[in-house]
Amino acid sequence: MKYVDEFRDPILAQTLLEEIKKLLPTIALTKERPLQLMEFCGGHTHTIFRYGIEQLLPKTIELIHGPGCPVCVLPMGRVDDCVSLAERPEVIFTTFGDAMRVPGSKKSLLQAKADGADIRMVYSPLDALNLARKHRDREVVFFALGFETTMPSTALTVLEAEADNVTNFSLFCNHVTTVPTIKAILDSPSMQIDGFVAPGHVSMVVGEAPFDFIAEKYKKPIVITGFEPLDILQSIWLLVKQFAEGRCQMENQYARVAQKDGNPPGLEAIAKVFQLRDFFELRGLGSIDNSGVRITDQYARFDAERKFSVPNIQIADPQACQCGEVLQGMIKPWQCRVFGTTCTPETPMGALMVSTEGACAAYYNFGNLPELMALKAEEEKTKLKEVASN
Amino acid sequence: MTTPAQGMRKRSGILRAEVINMSHGGGGKAMRDLIEDVFVGTFENQQLDLMEDQARIDLAGLNTMGNRLALTTDSYVVDPIFFPGGDIGKLAVCGTVNDLAVGGAVPLYLTCGVIIEEGLPVSDLRRIVESMKKAADQAGVKIVTGDTKVVDKGAADKIFINTAGVGVIPSHINIASNKAMPGDLILINGFIGDHGAAILGARGDLSIENDIESDCTPLNDLINTLLAACPDVHCMRDATRGGIASVLNEFAIASSVCIKIKETAIPIRSEVRGMCEILGLDPLYLANEGKLIAIVPQARAETALQALKSTDAGIHSAVIGYVSESPADTVILQTAFGGERIVDMLIGDQLPRIC
C-alpha cells in the first residue's frame, strides 16, 4: 500500500533506533527519571501498541499516553443524553462504531440498541444525512464527536443539509478542542512531561501555528507527527535530538499531509457552523474553558440539543475510577487500583478501558497482562509497607 | 408401481406457493408438500426418500472406518443470507463438515433443521437448499434427516439453519488442542479474513465497493491430503468467528505454550487489507469459512506444507509461526515493524474505529 508500507519499514526503524541510542547518553537520564514524552492522540496510542513501539525504545524513554481520545473523554452524562435521544421512537440515532460501547450511568448505546432503540453505526456523517433523505418520516440524529480532525466533515455535512433543505437531520455535538485540553495538562501542577508528539491530523486541519505556544510559552519541544510507526519513531528521534542539542522548537514531521496553514475549506466550514462553548466537561479532566464547540445560532435547526430536550445531568465518575490520573499521565494504567480486577474490557468502569484507543484497554489487550498485574501487586505491597512503617 | 420397502417412493408433493406462510410449518399437507418438493426432492437420497422420523445408518459399516464417532452441531444465522461467494445454505453444510474434518473425522451424514420466518420467498428457499445440495455433494456427505418450522414475521430473521454432523475418526488419528509442543510449526491454508470482509462489504451500510468473496468451502479433501502426508498433526481447527487470533489463543491455552506468529508471513489479500485499514479493523479477528490452522512437528512441516499447497483450497498455504515454551498461554505477534505485541482473545465484537 503506497504511503503506508514505506512508513512501516523495519530497516528504517532500526536506523532511527540506532540514532536515538547514540543521542541518549548526551542527555542526563536515568531509569528512575527517564525522558517522558506524551503522545496526545488516541490514534498515536493505538499505533504505538499495535506495532510494539514501546518495547523497541530504550528504557530511558517513557511514553505517556495523553487524553486525545474523544471517546475516552466522553462524560457519562453525555452518553445518557445520547441514549435518551436514541430511545425516542421517531429518532434514528447514528454514531461511529467505537462510541457504542461507552457505558452511561445506566447503559451504553450498544445496550440501548439491544433494548430496542434504533441505533445505527455509520462510517461517515454523510451516511447519516443520506439516511435522513431516505427516511423523511423519521428524525435522524448524528452523534458528532472528535477533535478538530473530524469537525470539517461534520460542518460540511450540515452545510450540505442546508443546501438540500433537509429538515429531519440534526447533530448531537460533542466535538472537543485540542489546544485547551493540552494547555490544561501543561498547567497541571503534577505535570512531568518533557516533550510532545503532536496530533498530525488535527494539524492537518488547523495548521502549525496553534501548537507554537507549547514550545514558546511552556518551553516544551513538540513535533507534529504522522500515524505510521516510522512517523512516531522519527518524531521521538527529533525530540531526543532537540534535547541533545539544547533546542526547544515546534517541528512538523508530517509535512506530506499537514500543511503550515492547515485546511482552509475545512476551517471555513467550521467557522460557519461551530463556535466555542465557554467551558465543556471532559471525562477525567473536569471542566475546561473553551474545550468544546457548539452549533452556531445560524444553524440552530441542526442542533439536536435545541431541537429535543436532553437530561443534561452531570454524572460523577465512579469513586474507584482513576481515569483522570491516567489521562494526565500521572499514573500508568496498571497502577490504577481497579485495573485488571473490577475494571476489565468485559466489565469496564471507565472509558479508558472501553475505547480501543484507551490506554488501559491497550495495556490490557496488547501488554503482558501477568507481568503488569505482578508489577501492580509489587507496588501495592510497597505502599502497604510504607504505611505500616509510618 | 414401487413400494416403500424397495427404497423408492412415489413423491406427490409439489410446492406451488410463492411465499412461505404459517401453514408450511403446521404439520399438514402444506408442510408435507414443502418437505417433499424442496428438501427431499433436492437432497435426493435413500434415507430421506423413506420419509421416516429418523435416519437409520448401518453400524457395521461405520466400524470399518475407524474407532470413534465424531458428532458436532452448529446453527447458522448469517445476515445477509446471500453474499459474494456463498449463502447461508452453503455455510451450513461447509461449517459442519469442517468441524468434523478438523478432528480427523471422515464426514458422512448431516441433519438439516430450518426455522423459516413467514414471508420468505420460496425462490430464496429453493436457492438455499440447492446450494446445500451442491456443497454436500462437493464434500461427499448426505443430508439424511431434518426438521422444518415456520415462525411469525419478526420472530426470526428470514431463515435460521441448524446442521448436526456425524463422521468417523480412523483409529490412527489423534488430533487435540492440548498437543502443541515447543518447536512445532504453525500452518494456514491461505488468505485470512475473506469471509468477514465479504460479509461487511455485502452489508452495504458501509458503502465500500469491493470484489471480495467469502472463502466458504468444505475442507475435508484438503485435510485428507494433509493427513496422508503428515498423520501426526498435533492440533487443527478451522478459524471461523473470532478469526485466527481466537484459534491460536485456544491452542496456546489448551497446550500451555507460547505461540509466536510473524505478521509478514500471514497471507492476506490486498483488498481485505484495504478494507481493514479504512475501517480500523484487525484482520486477525475477521471470520473465515475455509481456513484452518494446523500445528505440526517441525520435521514434518515442509511435507505438510507441500501437501496443503497441492490442493485447491490450499494453494496459498504458508507457515506463519512456531510454538515455544514461554510465556505460556500467550500468543505473540512479531509485527511488520520489528516490534512485538500480544494477540489476545477478542472481547465483544470488533467495531470499526474512527480514531
Next chain:
Amino acid sequence: MCLGIPGQIVEITDAAKKLAKVDVSGVKRLVNIACIVNDDHPVESCLGDWVLVHVGFAMSRIDEEEAKKTLDLLIELGEAQKELETMSRSGT
C-alpha cells in the same frame, strides 16, 4: 478521531456535489472532496491525486515530494551509519 488512510482518486463521480471515488488497496469508496478543491485545483484536476481519507472525506492531498524527502532522509541516515560502522571495524 485520527484514523486516516491514503487512497487514490480514480473517478470524479459527481462534480457538482464534489463526490469522487477513492481506491484504497483495491477497495473503493465514495468520498467528498470539498476540502481539497480550490481555484488552483478544480474538481476535475483531482483525478489521480493521492489523498488522506477520513470518515468519508478527502482531507488533504498527499505531497509526494515531502513523503520522498522524509524517507530519503532516513535512508541517508542508514547509509551514514553503515559507513561509520565499516570505518570503525577497519580499525581506524
